[in-house]
Amino acid sequence: MATLDVRGVRKTYGRTTALHGLDFEVGSGEFFVILGPSGAGKTTTLKSVAGLVDIDAGQVSIGGRDMTGVEPYHRNVGMAFESYALYPQKTVSQNLASPLSSGRTGSYSEAQQKERIDAVTTTLGINHLLDRFPRELSNGQRQRTALGRVLVRPADIYLLDEPLSHLDAKLRASMRAELKTLGSMSDTTTLYVTHDYQEALALGDRIAVLRDGQLVQVDTPEEIWKRPADTFVARALGQPEMNLVDAIVDDGRVRFASGLAEFPAPPSLDLTTGQRVRLGLRPRELMVGSENVGHDWLDIPGKVLLSERLGRHVELDVEAGSDQLIAVSGSDHAPREGDAVTLQIHLPNVHIFDAADAADTDTARIGSATGDRPATREQETR
């Protein structure tokens, strides 16, 4: 168990920069999730901590000790690779015994090794596969073996690179629930990399959102969900993705560009007349119907273009003037295609972002429609 301190870590591969000076701290025993799309630099971050890539600038400290120039085998970290990296010529149990017999993770007698391997493989549900070779395993079994090779040993820090990505949906959900309850996991500082926002929200004590080698926001899951620093973070969380609607500030009111809806501009946000903004509306927070009355509800009239039934829920594509909104409704009494509907959203759930020149440019969050305090972005994007 140890703290991890990453300061100004930069890494370039030839002309491309993988990491633009990362700064974050992970507390002792904390479960810290790095969330980001592929190519954001997640794996490079893990390998920088492990000492497997030579960083160009910055410093990694584990337990307060500067790790510059320290070989990977002296760092006392365990890592599960996204590619599994199981030794093909060794059986599952030999793979798991490997970190125990190197002599650098403590010394274990034959019996102690067996005991540890049995405990881990039982937890992971692979104890019937001990004599198999990696080529004889399914991808899910390989992934659990790779995870087992990490958990079987004590370490200052566990580095887990997408450890659940190749499991089938059911197993993934149950492993996600189990992962945090694993004894060794709850005791050990863990750096966990994923592109799955649900995993991040469910597992992380804190989440760092990574984009193009830069941290966009580091916060608790609740804060990240409620106060995303910018449209990138907001869109990374939630399925379907957050709706973004252009709006303009006019005479103390924020009005949709389509003119279909408006609400009073929250005074605490210092919006000026004529300022263009973007509004973020999460599909699951948009309700169909008009039963909610009150000044803190926003009504948006529209017409259903497409209705897609997804089991318990129905996903609606609603045309509201020039905007196309996605809403999720319960499957009972769901409107049909062509119906005119009213979408309602609670004003505290409306996020206000800076306007963007192009639709795919990410902009910072100003606040919520009720004047909630703005979250700060970690770094300005280039």
Next chain:
Amino acid sequence: MAELMPGQKRLTPGAVISDIALVGWFVFALFPLLWMLLLAMKTPAEQTTTYFAFSPTLENFVTVLTQRGTDLTSVDFKSALLTSVINCGGAVIVSLLIGIPAAYAAGRWKFKGSEDLMFNMLSFRFAPELMVIVPLFVIYNEVGLFDTKAGMIWVLQLVTMPLVVWILRSYFQDLPEDLEQAALLDGYTRRRAFVMVALPLVRPGIAAAALLAFIFAWNNYVFPLILADTNASTVTVAITKFLGGGGQAYYNLTAAAALIGALPPLVLALSIQRYLVRGLSFGAVKS
């Protein structure tokens, strides 16, 4: 048209022509071998005839392996055979000992001049041996390596080392780096990660490279011809001596010697055949 059984081919004119062409090529390619076999079993009286009918004898093989210092020939073929095994075996072992770590380094790390170094090594293969033979001859005479087995092992590195390094480098490059990195994090040093993880996985490559290097060294003619005499001379040189060099040419003995000389590489190839399979690293990483 009737249903074809699995594996049955539809008889089209194109298929027939290509089959005939293949058989023709096969006969053309194998005929010299057959001719050599026939020649090796002929008596001196019959050696220049082109008849396929003759009284076959194994006498020539016995002569090649036993005769020494008779008027027939002064070639000590048996000791040349042994020298060849020592020279080529020694050359391959030295090449593996130095070449495997070199190939690993070249495959894993890019360092200043690493590509130049690799290209330089490859250039040993495309420069004709005759180009360097005169300076080598002078040097070997000066330092006392002329006609020594150590000298032959050394000079054969020009043949075997580039092969070993280039073949094994691509094997190491195909090996996912994650495997050795996992070993590092398991607490093993780079050397142990190499020995424990990388080396066993390139065993098929080592077998292939060693076999090829051995064959190339075995077939080398120019180096032993110029840089060796009685002490370190090899099979390739010995075979040609049966041609008489001005005296009577024993084509039948030459053929018998060539056949015997082709056996060791063949035996080696058969004995390491089971290592020459790829796909050993299957299942290591997700594909």
